[in-house]
Amino acid sequence: MTLTPISPATAAGVDAVLPVPGVDRRRPPYLRMEWSDAETGAVGYLVIDTLVHGMATGGTRMRAGCTIDEVADLARGMSNKTAAFDLPVGGAKGGIDFDPKDPRAHAVLTRFCEAMRPFLDRHWVTAEDLGVSQETIDSVFAELGMRQSYHAAIERSADPQATAARVLGGLNAAAPGGRLGDVIGGYGVAQACLAAARVRGQSAAETTVAVQGVGTMGGGASFYLHEAGMRVVALADASGTLYHPAGLDVPTLLAARDRYGEIDRAVVAPDVMRLPREAVLGIDCDIVVPAAVSYAITASNAARIQAPIVVEAANAPTTADAELDLTARGIAVVPDFIANAGAVAWAWWLLLGHVGTDYRDSFDRLRSRMDAKVSALLTDWTPAHGPVRWTADVSSTTRSAEPLVVP
Structure with missing residues (x-):
C-alpha cells in the first residue's frame, strides 16, 4: 500500500x-x-x-x-x-x-x-x-x-441511526423509472439536454438524441428524455448501436437490460437498425450523450460527431484535444462536472435534509438548478470563447468556512 x-x-x-x-x-x-x-x-x-x-x-x-x-x-x-x-x-x-x-x-x-x-x-x-x-x-x-x-x-450526525434511515428512505423512494437513488443522476442529465435544446430554440419534440451507454446514467437519461418527448434515435451498449430515425421504444429496451447494462436483442423491433457500437457517436442528431466509459471521444474519433451539442453524462468522456477539435467546429460540450453532477448534488441534499422521500421535491430542486446552470453557460457561448468547460471554470469557488453539520 x-x-x-x-x-x-x-x-x-x-x-x-x-x-x-x-x-x-x-x-x-x-x-x-x-x-x-x-x-x-x-x-x-x-x-x-x-x-x-x-x-x-x-x-x-x-x-x-x-x-x-x-x-x-x-x-x-x-x-x-x-x-x-x-x-x-x-x-x-x-x-x-x-x-x-x-x-x-x-x-x-x-x-x-x-x-x-x-x-x-x-x-x-x-x-x-x-x-x-x-x-x-x-x-x-x-x-x-x-x-x-x-x-x-x-x-x-447527532443521530446516525435516524440519518441512516432518512438516507435509505430517499435512496429507495419510488420515482418514475425506478428507485430515486438509481435514476436521479440520469434525470439531471436529461434536464441538461432539455436546457441545451431550449437555448438553441428547439422544443423537446423537435430534438433528437443519441445515447452511448444504457447503464444507470445513460439509461436514466434516455428514460427521462423519452418521457419529455425527445426522440431518442440511438442507444448503444457493449453489443452495438440500435438506431431508428423515428425514435426507439426506450422503455421496452431499458426493461430488457441485464445487470451489466446490455439490452436483450430478442426484444428489438425488426425495423431497428443494428450498427457497430462506435457508430453511436456519428449519428445524425441534435445531441450526443456519452454515458458509458471515460475517454470515449478522442482526437481520432471526434470528427465523426455531427451533433451540435455533446452533453457529458459519463465521467471524463472527452479528451482535452478532442474537446478543442469539437469546439473549433462549433460544437458545444456541456462538461461532466455540470451535466452529470445531479447524483452527487442530490446525495448531499439528502444527507443535509434538503430533500427526502418525495421524488417531486428532488426533481424540482435538480431541474431548476440544472436548467439555470446550463442555460447560463450556453446562452452567450461562442466557439471563440473556447470550450464551454473554460466558461464553467469553478477554480475560484470559495467554500463556506462554517463547520459541516449533518442533521
Whole structure:
C-alpha cells in the first residue's frame, strides 16, 4: 500500500482547477494510494483530490485496465462537481483494475473497502460507479458493519441511526423509472439536454438524441428524455448501436437490460437498425450523450460527431484535444462536472435534509438548478470563447468556512 500525501494547503480545501489556454494550473491531489489484492492480483486506487471540512466524496469504479491517472482525473472532476453545486465537501474517487463480471469481483471489492476502512470511516463518502452498482457497494458496507456507503457523513450526525434511515428512505423512494437513488443522476442529465435544446430554440419534440451507454446514467437519461418527448434515435451498449430515425421504444429496451447494462436483442423491433457500437457517436442528431466509459471521444474519433451539442453524462468522456477539435467546429460540450453532477448534488441534499422521500421535491430542486446552470453557460457561448468547460471554470469557488453539520 503506497501513500502520497500532499500539502496542508490542499487539505484545507483548495478546489480543483480547470485547464485554461496555454496555462497548466493543475495542482497535485491531496492523497494518492495504491492497494494490491493478495488473492487475485487486482490493484485498487484511492485518490482524494481535495478535502473540504475533512470530507471528500466520489464513487468507486471497477474495470479491467483502470489506472491511477484515470482515478486522479475522476477525483479532480468530483472536486469540480462539488464546487459547481456549492456542496460542503471535496472530491475523491476509488478505482479497481479488475473485471466486474469476474465471479470474484464482489470479494475483491469487499477487500478493497476493508483496506480503505480508515478513510471510509472518517473522510471518504463513496457510491456506485462504472462496474459497481449502489446495491453492490451497500451490500459490501453491510458486510463490513457499516450502515451504508455514505457512512463517513452519516457518522458525523447527532443521530446516525435516524440519518441512516432518512438516507435509505430517499435512496429507495419510488420515482418514475425506478428507485430515486438509481435514476436521479440520469434525470439531471436529461434536464441538461432539455436546457441545451431550449437555448438553441428547439422544443423537446423537435430534438433528437443519441445515447452511448444504457447503464444507470445513460439509461436514466434516455428514460427521462423519452418521457419529455425527445426522440431518442440511438442507444448503444457493449453489443452495438440500435438506431431508428423515428425514435426507439426506450422503455421496452431499458426493461430488457441485464445487470451489466446490455439490452436483450430478442426484444428489438425488426425495423431497428443494428450498427457497430462506435457508430453511436456519428449519428445524425441534435445531441450526443456519452454515458458509458471515460475517454470515449478522442482526437481520432471526434470528427465523426455531427451533433451540435455533446452533453457529458459519463465521467471524463472527452479528451482535452478532442474537446478543442469539437469546439473549433462549433460544437458545444456541456462538461461532466455540470451535466452529470445531479447524483452527487442530490446525495448531499439528502444527507443535509434538503430533500427526502418525495421524488417531486428532488426533481424540482435538480431541474431548476440544472436548467439555470446550463442555460447560463450556453446562452452567450461562442466557439471563440473556447470550450464551454473554460466558461464553467469553478477554480475560484470559495467554500463556506462554517463547520459541516449533518442533521
